[in-house]
Amino acid sequence: MATREYSFYPGCSSQKGASSSNYLVSVETMCEELDIKLNTIPDWNCCSASIGYAGGGELPRLTLSARNIALSEEHNPDQEIVATCAACWLSTKEAAERLNDDPDMMAEANIALAEAGLKLTNKTPIRHMAEVLVEDIGFDAIAAKVTKPLEGLKIAGYVGCQTNRPFGIAGESFENPVYLDKMVDALGADSVPDYEKKVQCCGGALAFSEPEKSQELIKGILESAYDHGADMIVTPCPVCQMNVEVYQGQINDTHGTKFDMPVLYYSQLMSVAFGRSAKDAALNGQIIKSKQLEEIAGK
Amino acid sequence: MNDLNTNMIEKYRNSFLNEVEANVEEGEWVKMCMQCGVCSGSCPLGNAWEHPPQELFMMIRAGKREEVLSSDSMWMCTSCYNCIVRCPREVPITHIMHGLAHYARRLGMEPKEQPTAKFAQLFWDNLMKKGRVNELKLGIDLYFKVGEGMKTALKNKDIGIAMWKAKRMNPMEFFGGHAVKDLNGFQKAIKKAEELEAARLDKHKA
């Protein structure tokens, strides 16, 4: 099978020493195994996620994404843009749609980009890595790569908000998407198809500014996973991963709970199931370690 | 009161709805709302909204300018997009919430000490400096300018240490950190976009 190539938008949180650097390491491992080549968009910038709006008006925010798409069109022509971060994907795809629908806005974005010597054509599809896996690679091909099935692990698939709404993965419902469960099953683990909190909001960026309110939401996400007897949670979103993992200690302090639930990326599960080391799967990036996954990786 | 605010009051004396339609991101959709209430039942932080989205839309039509723009409510939006996929009229509610928040901020009417308003502004300022977000500086700013200062910083210290051990936080970021190479071009492009947007708002001056 020929190598698939995509223009890659990694996003701020994936950078070295940043909060989802473990996501990027495991995505690189996963892509090596699946024969996917990611060509990083040279000199990409922040998308301003869904929180830049206080300081950034509509056009400045659209221009952020327009610059990334323009750079991709210039340096990685004819390659679809793929993002791994939910917020990056959403911002970029939303900007592309808005600019396509609004010629005045598009003209102004191009006036702004001209200041940096760039021009936006805006013909590039903007996709999430989950779409690449589901639509381009497929569950069968993923299952065929498994050398160390994740047998005996029960994994709650937490899809979250922005990977799922408003765009989501084609053919999936907003209220009950099943692709993450299918991925878990393809890797030989047991999914939790009736996990009630799979599309529940974790508070997103408001976990920083409204910690108590957000931690109530996170508590529900964890409780439901425990109720189903899950060993760990898997997610495609860096904000979900961080919020659900790192506040468990504070929630325990406030509520007297005893949460100690690992929260992994799908790419980490795949790296392990495909036979790669704990290091390649970036399991050392977990704050709550998954001993079960480390054991499988060490076998 | 800032000048833009004075101008807008003059210009739209009779219709706050017209003002929203002309100046707020996706504001032209407000009139499509049929007051079904589905959006209001969808917000994850629902009980923290004094005026849930449906009510804000009603208040806009009723001309309650001061109450809407100085409201804490739209700053409670987590950008979960529940509302958008459920609204029978396909109103882009999330974007209108962001748009109202931004417009209120521009007019200097956002509630003071609103933590998300402060955080969102810090986030923007942070990314404008280098073209990419510096999580460490953002975190430090957040704990000292938004939270209860030292108390919050200490409470989050354990998280910081755990992140650093897992190589997901780098103290050296404080001295520079990741940046776009063409920072000059980046900043010029965004500045131009800001000028173009301000010019559009200026057109609406009295």
Ligand code: SF4
């Ligand atoms: S769901 Fe849509 S139509 Fe219903 S109240 Fe909200 S904005 Fe209006």
Ligand code: SF4
């Ligand atoms: S996107 Fe905002 S307004 Fe819509 S349901 Fe979520 S929190 Fe409420």
